[in-house]
Amino acid sequence: MKLTGKNISISSRAKIGKNVQFGENVVVYDNVEIGDSAIICNDCVIGEPLASYYDDPEYQNPLTIIGRNSLVRSHAIIYAGCMIGDEFSTGHRVTIRENTIIGKNCSLGTLTDIQNNVRIGDYCRLHSNVHISAQCSLGNYVFMYPFSVMTNDPFPPSETIIGSHIGNYTQIAVHVVILPGIHIGEHCLIGASSVVTKKIPDYSLATGNPAIILRDVRKIRALGKGHPYPWPQRFSRGMPWDKIGYDSWVEAGQEAKVE
Template sequence: MEIDISATAVIHPGVVFRGSARVEDGCIIGAPIAGYDEQPETVIGDGAVLRSHTVIYAGNLIGENFSTGNKANIRELNTIGNNVSIGTMAVVEHHVLMGDNVRLHSQSFVPEYCELEDGVWIGPNAVLTNTKYPLSPEAKAEPLPVKLGKGAIVGANATILPGVTVGTDSLIGAGSVVVKDVAPHSVVAGNPAVFISKKDELPYG
């Protein structure tokens, strides 16, 4: 088991590496969170590659073969599966559930309490949202998280509005604004996004 931690990285108490890891310059792992007398444990599975200036807050439970791009920011108390990649300058807020083989590309955004099942793919600059009225008193108390079903693909620059469920194996076209639930195995695109076809009808190849 080899753990290669840069001299400029900061590893806070309570961080557990369960196997090999590479932690590059300027990373902060296990950053303290408010409201705890004792910080929750941060667990990172075998084979992690944390690229420069990644910040991971306390209380994350992360599986094997996890990787980040430069300056990825992962807030507290998330559960993240195996073989997950979070790209450069992507942001994952707190209490997110993320399955295995999930890929978040550069500068994508996942707000708190969202659920991403196995194999979800989110393109660069895509944004999930979780509150209709960000300045209302209920915004934090009653979030409306997005749920992405197994194998769902969200194209670059797409925006998914609060409370939307995207069905298994669906495809969201680049630049789309998704305002309502998407049925499994569907392709939607546009602003607002509308049904285009079933995914198995696409002219692949």
């Protein structure tokens, strides 16, 4: 987090935007592009080369993009081939493997570990220590909490993996496991420590091992506070409906624009 830029190592084949700040010991490899006003904190590695780097003398690092106004906290390692949108932020010691695509306004918590070829939409928030296996996908406005996992291998170990998917606006509580190839719909809430073993329709509250659908999330009542779900109607910090409210934002057709 000391933004002195001491002992940094920036490839001459990287493109660094305006007003980018670097912490100490940052390493930026070939073919990385960092957007304007991004902050890359101490000891981060951007564009970490793929495994073939170690033995292929002709190795070329694939294009890696970090969006504008991003804040990458210390010790993140972002592999080559990742494309990450604007306003990205992370905690510490995040790892993102190669060829993963992340939309705009996303944040990843401390220790979160994203494998290769993952797709994450816009405005997603993954808290500390989330693990996403290769080829999984998330829509927009998805929140995942610590130690939740998306998996991809129905018969481990195998060469034929099949990523799981989480739909827009869905909340995945702590310690949830989503089994390989499983599709969770939009606006769902999956309870703590659940194991999701089959397709979950939109607006479901599901919990347990295996996860059972308990009810429609719109029927959940919070003592003295009415209906907490769908959550965008009561929570807007950092979300695109922050100023106008979710319902107005949807009516104005903004939702369609983002997605």
